[in-house]
Amino acid sequence: MPSLKDLTRRDVLAGIGAMTCTLALPFPASGRSRDSGVVRESTEKSLREHASRRGLLYGAAAGKAILTGNKALADLFVEQCGIVVPENDLKFKHVHPKPDEYDFSKADWLLDFAESHDMKMRGHTLVCHEFLPDWFDDVVNESKAQRRMEEHLTRVMHHFAGKLHSWDVVNEPLEAESWREDGLRDSPWLKLLGPDYIEKAFHIARDADKEALLCWNENRIQNEDPPSTRKRTLFLKWLRDLKRRNVPIDAIGIESHLTADGSPVAGENFKRFLREVADLGLKLLITEMDVADDSRPKDVAVRDRAVAQLYYHYLHTVLKQKNVIAVLNWGLSNGTTWLAQSKARADAAPVRPLPFDDQMNPTLAFKAIARAFDKAPGR
Numbered sequence: 001m002p003s004l005k006d007l008t009r010r011d012v013l014a015g016i017g018a019m020t021c022t023l024a025l026p027f028p029a030s031g032r033s034r035d036s037g038v039v040r041e042s043t044e045k046s047l048r049e050h051a052s053r054r055g056l057l058y059g060a061a062a063g064k065a066i067l068t069g070n071k072a073l074a075d076l077f078v079e080q081c082g083i084v085v086p087e088n089d090l091k092f093k094h095v096h097p098k099p100d101e102y103d104f105s106k107a108d109w110l111l112d113f114a115e116s117h118d119m120k121m122r123g124h125t126l127v128c129h130e131f132l133p134d135w136f137d138d139v140v141n142e143s144k145a146q147r148r149m150e151e152h153l154t155r156v157m158h159h160f161a162g163k164l165h166s167w168d169v170v171n172e173p174l175e176a177e178s179w180r181e182d183g184l185r186d187s188p189w190l191k192l193l194g195p196d197y198i199e200k201a202f203h204i205a206r207d208a209d210k211e212a213l214l215c216w217n218e219n220r221i222q223n224e225d226p227p228s229t230r231k232r233t234l235f236l237k238w239l240r241d242l243k244r245r246n247v248p249i250d251a252i253g254i255e256s257h258l259t260a261d262g263s264p265v266a267g268e269n270f271k272r273f274l275r276e277v278a279d280l281g282l283k284l285l286i287t288e289m290d291v292a293d294d295s296r297p298k299d300v301a302v303r304d305r306a307v308a309q310l311y312y313h314y315l316h317t318v319l320k321q322k323n324v325i326a327v328l329n330w331g332l333s334n335g336t337t338w339l340a341q342s343k344a345r346a347d348a349a350p351v352r353p354l355p356f357d358d359q360m361n362p363t364l365a366f367k368a369i370a371r372a373f374d375k376a377p378g379r
C-alpha cells in the first residue's frame with residue numbers, strides 16, 4: 001500500500017488510466033524546483049490556464065495565516081489560481097470584532113497578495129446565521145437589527161468597493177430540513193428582521209458596491225435525496241421571486257462540499273435546477289468545492305480514484321451550463337483543509353479532498369478537474 005510520499009508521477013498516471021474517464025497526460029518529463037525550495041512535479045498547464053481556456057475562473061480559499069506561514073502553498077496559489085477567497089478572514093466576527101471596531105488587516109493582506117499576483121478576490125461572507133461575534137446578542141435587538149446590518153455591510157463593502165469580483169451577500173439562508181414553508185433556516189437575522197432580511201441585504205449591498213457580483217451562496221444543493229430536492233425547489237422559488245421584484249441579485253454560489261461515499265449527486269433534477277437558474281439570467285459559481293474521502297478505504301490509490309471520479313462527474317455536469325463562470329476549491333492543498341478536522345478519518349490517515357497533496361504535488365483530483373475544464377464548452 002503506497003504511502004503519501006511514495007505516490008510518484010507514475011502512480012498518478014497509472015491511477016488516471018484506471019479512471020472511467022480517459023484523461024490526457026500533461027505532466028512534463030521532469031519536475032522543477034520552486035523558489036520555496038520544495039521540489040515537486042509540476043504541470044505544463046495550471047488549473048488557472050485550463051479554466052481560462054474555456055473562459056472560466058479557477059481559484060481556491062485561503063487566508064493570511066496559512067499563506068504567510070507556508071511559502072510553498074503561497075507559491076502554489078500564485079501558480080494555480082486566478083481568484084482567491086478568504087476562508088475565514090472576512091466573516092463577521094473576524095472583520096467586526098467589537099460593536100464599533102473593524103479589522104480589515106487580514107483581508108487587506110489577502111487582497112494585496114491577490115492583486116500583486118494578478119488574481120481576483122471574492123468576498124465571503126456578509127449575512128449568515130453563523131460567524132457572529134460574541135457581542136452580537138447583547139447589542140443587536142429588533143429595533144437595531146436593520147441599522148446594524150446596514151452599517152456592517154456598508155462599512156465592509158465600501159472598504160473593498162470596486163476591488164472584489166463578487167460577494168456572498170447571504171450565506172446558507174436555506175436549510176434542507178427546515179420546517180418552514182419557505183425553507184428558511186433558523187437564523188438571528190430571520191428572527192430579528194423576518195424573511196425580508198434577504199432582499200434588504202441585497203439592496204444594501206448594491207448601494208455599497210456597484211461592481212461586485214452579488215451572490216446567494218448555498219450548501220447541499222447537489223444531492224439527490226428528498227430534502228436536497230425540496231431545497232432546490234424552494235431555492236428556485238426564492239430566486240424567481242427576487243428577480244421578479246428586481247432585487248439586485250447577480251449570481252448564486254453552489255458550495256459543492258461533496259462526499260465520495262457513492263451517494264448520487266448531480267442527477268436529472270439537479271441539472272434541471274441549473275438550467276432554470278440560467279433561464280433566470282443568473283450566473284453560477286462553484287464556490288467551495290472539495291470531496292470528502294472519509295468513507296473510503298485507507299489505500300491512497302483507491303481513495304484518490306473515487307475522489308477524482310466524483311470531481312470529474314460533478315464538474316463535467318455542471319460546466320455544461322454556460323452561465324457557470326468560476327470554480328473554487330475550499331483550500332488547494334490537502335495539508336490545509338477544514339476536512340482534516342470536520343471529516344477526519346477513523347483510521348487517522350490524512351484526508352485527501354483537494355487537487356494537491358501536502359507536498360504540493362498534483363493528485364488525481366487535479367487531473368480530473370483539468371480534464372473537466374478541457375471538456376467544458378467555451379464561454
Ligand code: G3I
Pocket residue numbers: 087088091131219255288338
Ligand atoms: O481561531 C482559532 C485559531 O486561533 C487557532 O489557531 C485554530 C486552531 O485550530 O482554531 C481557530 O479557529 C478556527 C478557524 O476555522 C481557523 O482554522 C475555528 O475554530 C473554526 O471553527 C474555523 O472553522 C471554519 C468554519 O467555516 C467556521 O467558521 C473553517 O476553517 C472554514 O473552512 C469553514 O468554512 C465554511 C464556509 O465559511 C461556509 N460554507 C461551509 C464551510 C465549511 O464549514
